[in-house]
Amino acid sequence: KQEVTQIPAALSVPEGENLVLNxxxxxxxxxxxxxxxxxxxxxxxxxxxxxxxQREQTSGRLNASLDKSxxxxxxxxxxxxxxxxxxxxxxxxxxxxxxxIWGAGTKLIIKP
Amino acid sequence: xxxxxxxxxYLIKTRGQQxxxxxxxxxGHRSVSWYQQTPGQGLQxxxxxxxxxxxxxxxxxxxxxxxxFSNSRSEMNVSTLELGxxxxxxxxxxxxxxxxxxxxxxxxxxxx
Numbered sequence: 001k002q003e004v005t006q007i008p009a010a011l012s013v014p015e016g017e018n019l020v021l022n023x024x025x026x027x028x029x030x031x032x033x034x035x036x037x038x039x040x041x042x043x044x045x046x047x048x049x050x051x052x053x054q055r056e057q058t059s060g061r062l063n064a065s066l067d068k069s070x071x072x073x074x075x076x077x078x079x080x081x082x083x084x085x086x087x088x089x090x091x092x093x094x095x096x097x098x099x100x101i102w103g104a105g106t107k108l109i110i111k112p
Numbered sequence: 113x114x115x116x117x118x119x120x121x122y123l124i125k126t127r128g129q130q131x132x133x134x135x136x137x138x139x140g141h142r143s144v145s146w147y148q149q150t151p152g153q154g155l156q157x158x159x160x161x162x163x164x165x166x167x168x169x170x171x172x173x174x175x176x177x178x179x180x181f182s183n184s185r186s187e188m189n190v191s192t193l194e195l196g197x198x199x200x201x202x203x204x205x206x207x208x209x210x211x212x213x214x215x216x217x218x219x220x221x222x223x224x
Contacts, residue, residue, distance in 0.1 A: 104154045
């Protein structure tokens with residue numbers, strides 16, 4: 001059974017720092033891995049989707065990498081800003097069945 | 113394009129009652145998925161509908177059901193509510209053939 005883990009559960013850093021969020025999964029037979037952010041009282045916003053055949057995806061200050069063999073993904077945020085404060089979740093989709101299996105999230109606080 | 117909308121945004125019900133939540137996907141999207149988010153269990157997949165057919169179902173009791181209409185709007189119903197059903201219920205839509213999901217703001221259900 002696929003399990004997705006995110007460490008740390010919470011992270012607080014000063015504005016301007018570069019940071020890395022981690023996501024690990026137990027079964028490497030995934031179709032894709034997705035990163036989302038969730039703001040308090042709001043739904044989820046898709047950040048990056050990495051297909052199983054890809055190694056990384058970039059969007060602005062965000063870069064996500066995927067290493068299927070080791071069951072790991074990282075989300076790199078460059079030059080962090082207070083507006084980046086949110087909970088970041090990763091999720092894997094297995095076998096193209098459109099069902100996402102979620103990590104518990106990392107709550108990120110960027111201090112001005 | 114308008115995003116995914118969910119109604120109502122907040123709901124308070126009593127144990128034993130039933131509830132119906134509604135989700136309107138992005139125009140043109142025919143797939144709608146439902147998720148439950150609780151502090152203890154995190155995000156869990158409930159079910160997915162495509163063209164009025166349930167295509168996938170998570171591990172939830174039969175009290176949780178759903179349907180999709182010809183205009184792709186979806187409803188989920190929870191009967192005989194329990195305290196543990198208190199959660200944020202999120203729906204997401206996706207374009208045909210696409211794997212990126214677009215989430216609504218959620219319905220916060222409180223069972224007393």
